[in-house]
Amino acid sequence: MPRFVIQRAVEAGLDRAQLLRECRLPEWSLTGDDVRLPSEKYLRIWEVAEHRLADPDIAVHVTEGYAVGELGLYDLLYATAPTLGAGLAVCGPYMGAISTNFRFDPGPETEREIGFHVDLIHGEGRGRDLAMQFALTAVVARARQSTREPVAVARVTFRQSAPRTHGGLADAFGTTAIDFGAPRDTVVLRKADLTLPLGTADSRRAALLQKIAATMPAPAPRATTWSDRLTTVLTAALDRGPVTLDTVAHELAISPRSLQRRLAENGTTWRTELDRVRRLRFETASAATPLTRSAQAELLGYRDDRSARRATRRWDR
Known part of the structure; x- marks a missing residue:
């Protein structure tokens, strides 16, 4: 995830060396697949990128350039599932393939809708705000790309305080039903869309990927006390x-x-x-x-x- 955001920031015009220097990230820490960075570094990357690019909608713009598969094993586990609902179902158990500081869990549901919570275990401040904006918009972007359908968003809630404007987020989600200052970060979808088939479904590959993912760290427990x-x-x-x-x-x-x-x-x-x-x-x-x-x-x-x-x-x- 840090490498992904850094690459997008560089593509937007930010000097890579300057970004790494301000985040106190040595180059070697971004070259090995077996290296994991402290979560605070990931949040710091968002803060520096927003400041240096003077782009308060940077999370939305990063999502716009995101293609399913760029986040490695986590994306592949999702993409090889048969339906959107099945793909979302693997996002929680295998969150450790992408981060030990996030959780993805089903939330409240009604006859027609179901919510999905994304929780950041440790981290606050502006870096957290941007990371959560990306996390929720990426859920929707991934769904639309993999189904090739305009998956509808019923509503979205953010823990963060309301920004001065949030037109970029409204465009990304396709709805103005966005609430801030909520207890949790949640995106609510229509249940009917969960049956949409994924164009990249592959049951054999999915079984193999799940065996690999089982060796990854488990998602962290959500802070409750x-x-x-x-x-x-x-x-x-x-x-x-x-x-x-x-x-x-x-x-x-x-x-x-x-x-x-x-x-x-x-x-x-x-x-x-x-x-x-x-x-x-x-x-x-x-x-x-x-x-x-x-x-x-x-x-x-x-x-x-x-x-x-x-x-x-x-x-x-």
């Missing part, structure tokens, strides 16, 4: 720099005093939780590539290298 939510908010806050209790409380829509009380009720403290998330970020990032002291400080939300060095030494004891 308050502790999960706190981890998500802390991670996103660290992406933006030094973190304070006040800023995290604001993100959680509670007062700083209430946050401290909630932490105490869960048998923990602000310092403990912040240190836990920092350590998790450090261990994940350093396992992928060696980090300089300045890179460690930035990753961990410290203002100076010495603080980062003291923290990593403490964790090594």
Whole structure:
């Protein structure tokens, strides 16, 4: 997925070297099929691409250039299914073939409609907004390409706040029934369209691909507890720099005093939780590539290298 978005951004006019530099991505990390990047890097690519291209509709434009098959095994599992419904059914169990930070699950249904939830497990901010715009528009683009039919979208919901305008999204989905500030990111389709046959159906190939996909990481569980939510908010806050209790409380829509009380009720403290998330970020990032002291400080939300060095030494004891 990072390689796919980078390629689209470069095709739109962004200098590849500049993009990788701003995202702190070494070239080698994008060359091997066995390399997986931290999810925060994927979200950062979206942010930098939007900023450098001055394109708030970048997610829609990336979707417009997307062809089923470009996302590798995940696309192929979908495309070899017999019908649209069967193709969507494999998207959830085999999400690990494309990312361990997303989930795709069937949602609420009525006699005529059915929703599909796309959840980002960890990550907030503008990068998340753009990644989710792409995720939902790609669901629809994939359906229309594979069936060669104008699959209708009944409505769409986004967790993110409403942008100033969203005409690009309305064009991509083919509907103005788009709600923002919703509990989950969801696209609702007509049940009748799920019976549409896929032009690339191949039962033998599908069976082989599913055996391969079974060896991939399983999709991550969806964050459902308050502790999960706190981890998500802390991670996103660290992406933006030094973190304070006040800023995290604001993100959680509670007062700083209430946050401290909630932490105490869960048998923990602000310092403990912040240190836990920092350590998790450090261990994940350093396992992928060696980090300089300045890179460690930035990753961990410290203002100076010495603080980062003291923290990593403490964790090594």
